[in-house]
Amino acid sequence: MSRPHFRFQDLEVWQDASGLAVVFHEVAAKLEERRFYRYAEQLRGAGLSPSNNIAEGSASHHDKEFIQFLNIARRSTAELASMALSFEKMQLIAPTDTDQLLEQADKVARKLTAFIRHLGSKQ
Numbered sequence: 486m487s488r489p490h491f492r493f494q495d496l497e498v499w500q501d502a503s504g505l506a507v508v509f510h511e512v513a514a515k516l517e518e519r520r521f522y523r524y525a526e527q528l529r530g531a532g533l534s535p536s537n538n539i540a541e542g543s544a545s546h547h548d549k550e551f552i553q554f555l556n557i558a559r560r561s562t563a564e565l566a567s568m569a570l571s572f573e574k575m576q577l578i579a580p581t582d583t584d585q586l587l588e589q590a591d592k593v594a595r596k597l598t599a600f601i602r603h604l605g606s607k608q
Contacts, residue, residue: 493543498596502536534561
């Protein structure tokens with residue numbers, strides 16, 4: 486039996502955002518090992534936000550509505566970068582983890598910006 490396939494799965498930006506969620510999940514596991522459960526839970530939820538917003542927006546009938554969800558995903562990506570930097574300042578995560586998180590978040594944010602511009606130019 487084949488699995489249903491959704492439009493968002495073909496979007497490179499969703500694939501990257503989904504990968505970003507995995508990286509944030511891994512950092513959250515490290516926080517749990519240190520008993521920072523609340524931070525870990527918050528990081529996991531925030532880590533899923535960009536990919537979930539891309540997926541939700543991809544089900545829109547109109548590009549204008551899709552762009553709104555992509556903008557939310559981009560803002561969520563900035564939130565993730567802020568969390569990574571703050572957790573590093575609190576010495577909850579290592580600078581190497583922060584570097585990895587920021588690199589992936591920047592990649593996703595740039596692709597979201599390009600995709601938003603592309604969709605906006607079609608209107």
